[in-house]
Amino acid sequence: xxxxxxxxxxxxxxxxxxxxxxxxxxxxxxxxxxxxxxxxxxxxxxxxxxxxxxxxxxxxxxxxxxxxxxxxxxxxxxxxxxxxxxxxxxxxxxxxxxxxxxxxxxxxxxxxxxxxxxxxxxxxxxxxxxxxxxxxxxxxxxxxxxxxxxxxxxx
Amino acid sequence: xxxxxxxxxxxxxxxxxxxxxxxxxxxxxxxxxxxxxxxxxxxxxxxxxxxxxxxxxxxxxxxxxxxxxxxxxxxxxxxxxxxxxxxxxxxxxxxxxxxxxxxxxxxxxxxxxxxxxxxxxxxxxxxxxxxxxxxxxxxxxxxxxxxxxxxxxxx
Amino acid sequence: xxxxxxxxxxxxxxxxxxxxxxxxxxxxxxxxxxxxxxxxxxxxxxxxxxxxxxxxxxxxxxxxxxxxxxxxxxxxxxxxxxxxxxxxxxxxxxxxxxxxxxxxxxxxxxxxxxxxxxxxxxxxxxxxxxxxxxxxxxxxxxxxxxxxxxxxxxx
Numbered sequence: 181x182x183x184x185x186x187x188x189x190x191x192x193x194x195x196x197x198x199x200x201x202x203x204x205x206x207x208x209x210x211x212x213x214x215x216x217x218x219x220x221x222x223x224x225x226x227x228x229x230x231x232x233x234x235x236x237x238x239x240x241x242x243x244x245x246x247x248x249x250x251x252x253x254x255x256x257x258x259x260x261x262x263x264x265x266x267x268x269x270x271x272x273x274x275x276x277x278x279x280x281x282x283x284x285x286x287x288x289x290x291x292x293x294x295x296x297x298x299x300x301x302x303x304x305x306x307x308x309x310x311x312x313x314x315x316x317x318x319x320x321x322x323x324x325x326x327x328x329x330x331x332x333x334x335x
Numbered sequence: 336x337x338x339x340x341x342x343x344x345x346x347x348x349x350x351x352x353x354x355x356x357x358x359x360x361x362x363x364x365x366x367x368x369x370x371x372x373x374x375x376x377x378x379x380x381x382x383x384x385x386x387x388x389x390x391x392x393x394x395x396x397x398x399x400x401x402x403x404x405x406x407x408x409x410x411x412x413x414x415x416x417x418x419x420x421x422x423x424x425x426x427x428x429x430x431x432x433x434x435x436x437x438x439x440x441x442x443x444x445x446x447x448x449x450x451x452x453x454x455x456x457x458x459x460x461x462x463x464x465x466x467x468x469x470x471x472x473x474x475x476x477x478x479x480x481x482x483x484x485x486x487x488x489x490x
Numbered sequence: 491x492x493x494x495x496x497x498x499x500x501x502x503x504x505x506x507x508x509x510x511x512x513x514x515x516x517x518x519x520x521x522x523x524x525x526x527x528x529x530x531x532x533x534x535x536x537x538x539x540x541x542x543x544x545x546x547x548x549x550x551x552x553x554x555x556x557x558x559x560x561x562x563x564x565x566x567x568x569x570x571x572x573x574x575x576x577x578x579x580x581x582x583x584x585x586x587x588x589x590x591x592x593x594x595x596x597x598x599x600x601x602x603x604x605x606x607x608x609x610x611x612x613x614x615x616x617x618x619x620x621x622x623x624x625x626x627x628x629x630x631x632x633x634x635x636x637x638x639x640x641x642x643x644x645x
Contacts, residue, residue: 185340185495186560186561186617189560190561190614190617193557193560193561193610193614194614196553196557197553197554197557197607197610197611197614199553200550200553200554200557200607201607203547203549203550204550204603204607207546207547231546232546235546235549236362236386236387236390237358237362238549238550239358239390239393239394239397239549240355240358240359240393242549242553243351243352243354243355243397244352244355247348247351247352247355250341250344250348251341251345251348293359297352297355297356297359300348300352301352304345304348304349304352307341307345340495391517391541391542391545392513392517394513394545394548394549394552395510395513395514395548398506398507398509398510398552399507399510402503402506402507402510405496405499405503406496406500406503448514452507452510452511452514455503455507456507459500459503459504459507462496462500
């Protein structure tokens with residue numbers, strides 16, 4: 181594709197490739213555990229559940245990140261996607277440890293998902309107001325998004 | 336991205352964001368049930384199965400909706416996607432009720448998926464005939480698609 | 491969308507539609523087995539597991555194929571995607587047979603996934619070098635990718 185169009189998606193694509201690599205890493209961990217499955221095989225069960233929880237949310241995450249990046253601003257969406265990968269890794273590793281270490285619930289990265297959702301909704305609403313009333317406040321949305329993306333780093 | 340390109344995907348993106356929101360709602364329902372899990376825990380099992388059936392078909396649905404929207408016409412594809420979300424919600428809620436209420440099978444929205452599949456196939460075939468024989472009947476396909484999209488509303 | 495942009499994704503879209511069709515075929519096989527479930531119901535279990543393994547990797551496969559096609563060259567990525575569909579079909583059918591016939595592990599098509607991953611990484615790295623140092627070796631990457639795509643046919 182031409183460079184001009186790729187400019188709009190290069191960061192999103194990079195994060196997507198990284199997330200695919202992480203998925204493959206998770207799948208390999210499950211496979212390794214299944215080979216060394218022992219009588220109690222609690223380790224395999226835990227890895228399997230952690231992998232399933234991650235895989236279940238993966239399409240939702242990809243869809244939100246791409247819509248946020250396309251309809252609003254690219255860099256904050258890719259940044260939130262990167263943070264999501266870090267959170268997911270922590271979740272996966274935490275699940276493998278002792279039960280007391282494992283994180284509660286099976287839905288993680290709620291704040292990042294909410295950020296991506298709000299961003300893409302703002303972009304879509306802006307498109308609608310631009311179409312109907314010719315009011316375009318995309319620039320302000322993008323500035324606010326970039327500023328608030330730093331807040332995602334707060335644990 | 337420029338407004339000109341976004342014009343082609345804005346409806347698809349909106350439906351994608353809505354479907355992601357619905358996915359998150361399903362995931363929260365499962366989490367709530369898992370917290371209140373009781374001895375028989377049939378409710379949790381049912382919610383879990385319903386969520387899994389929805390999640391399993393989700394990437395296929397997204398892929399079909401986007402190819403149908405890109406290669407053929409956007410509005411009918413987004414309309415079929417919206418209807419699919421409604422059908423999915425009914426399926427999920429129906430699964431939670433009594434066993435007699437739950438819908439048979441685990442693959443739902445067949446008609447909508449078939450519509451999206453036929454639309455995208457027609458678009459791809461039209462691209463091929465346009466490339467090889469320079470025959471372009473995309474306009475007729477789009478008219479037929481728009482007309483037949485209303486038929487999807489028949490229960 | 492305009493024909494000029496569709497040129498860049500038509501093969502990827504075709505393979506995506508084919509993979510969606512295959513997913514639906516897998517889902518129907520599971521449904522058929524679940525209707526004829528008998529006492530031992532090992533056949534249903536096996537079909538179910540095979541379907542789940544295929545569905546779990548599906549979003550990762552789609553993401554890798556599209557990033558490889560967008561950031562590097564389209565035809566080899568679509569070709570690898572087609573081969574992946576063949577491998578997946580063999581895996582699914584092999585899983586249904588006797589236990590001795592079933593393929594080991596639950597992650598298949600490793601070589602194809604690695605090819606898609608390397609291709610998309612090369613495209614992203616080329617974009618970065620083009621941006622920072624104005625060195626563009628995309629043409630050489632594409633030639634190498636096309637030449638090495640034939641090697642994927644070796645069993």
